[in-house]
Amino acid sequence: MEHIAFLGLGHMGAPMARRLLAAGHPLTVWNRTAEKTAPLVxxxxGAAASPADAVRDADVVITMLAGPEALDEVTDAVAPALRPGIHWIEMSTVGPDAVRQLADRVGEFVTLVDAPVMGSTDKAAAGTLGILAGGDPTGVAHVLARLGSVTRxxxxxxxxxxxxxxxxxxxxGIAVVAEALRLADTLxxxxDTARAAxxxxxxAGAVARAFAEDVHFDTALAVKDLAxxxxxxxxxxxxxxxAQLRRVAEPGTDLSVAAARIRATAK
Structure with a gap:
């Protein structure tokens, strides 16, 4: 079983790392807020004091970070410690430019796959994420299979x-649903009738997500993605x-909270 270094233990990263640990992979974890490593430890x-320490003996590196800036910082730290032949699975939502820049920085001796995921915390815990894999994921297909289904x-x-x-x-779509319900309220x-219709x-999918419970997609990350x-x-x-999300977003709250605020407040 490959030794995996998992960097980033937020709402999505922690349950994903837990699935790999439960599957029997030796796992080293790192998170900017070190306390978040405690449940997995x-x-x-194993907990690493730095990203470089996490990847030093790893066969596979997985990053699940907040955005391009966080990925840049982690890359600065880990690049000197990467062993030739290592696989790096970049699963954050960072956009294609950041992935191409990462590929340029790590060079040909690292096999890089960009594999962001669709699904929220419930699917991360269940191992049923939709994984969108760019590049050649063949060498890590069995690792990705622990987390969900892969679309190349x-x-x-x-x-x-x-x-x-x-x-x-x-x-x-969620913002549109929120405004449609505000229009219904005004008229x-x-x-409940408007929501059902x-x-x-x-x-339908946007309505379900706007009212979803027991899942989490931070509004700050949603703002980052739209930007x-x-x-x-x-x-x-x-x-x-x-613009609507920036007006109502409160970091740490789910998108459903932002939808409720868009519905309740005028421009």
């Missing part, structure tokens, strides 16, 4: 690109959704 993982998207960077496409559509339509239409998307292309509707 209690279950048998094409060359390196295409997984990260498709993740932006999907996240932009989902997050923007005197019963809220929307849930039976083409926005990455709008920097990549001219997206007027997404720009509006981004």
């Amino acid at each position: 209690a279950e048998g993982a 998207t094409g060359p390196l960077g295409t997984g990260a690109a498709l993740k932006l496409v999907l996240n932009a559509s989902v997050i923007t 005197g339509v019963d809220g 929307l849930a039976n239409g083409p926005l 990455l998307a709008t920097r990549a292309a001219e997206l007027p509707a997404t720009e509006v959704a981004l």
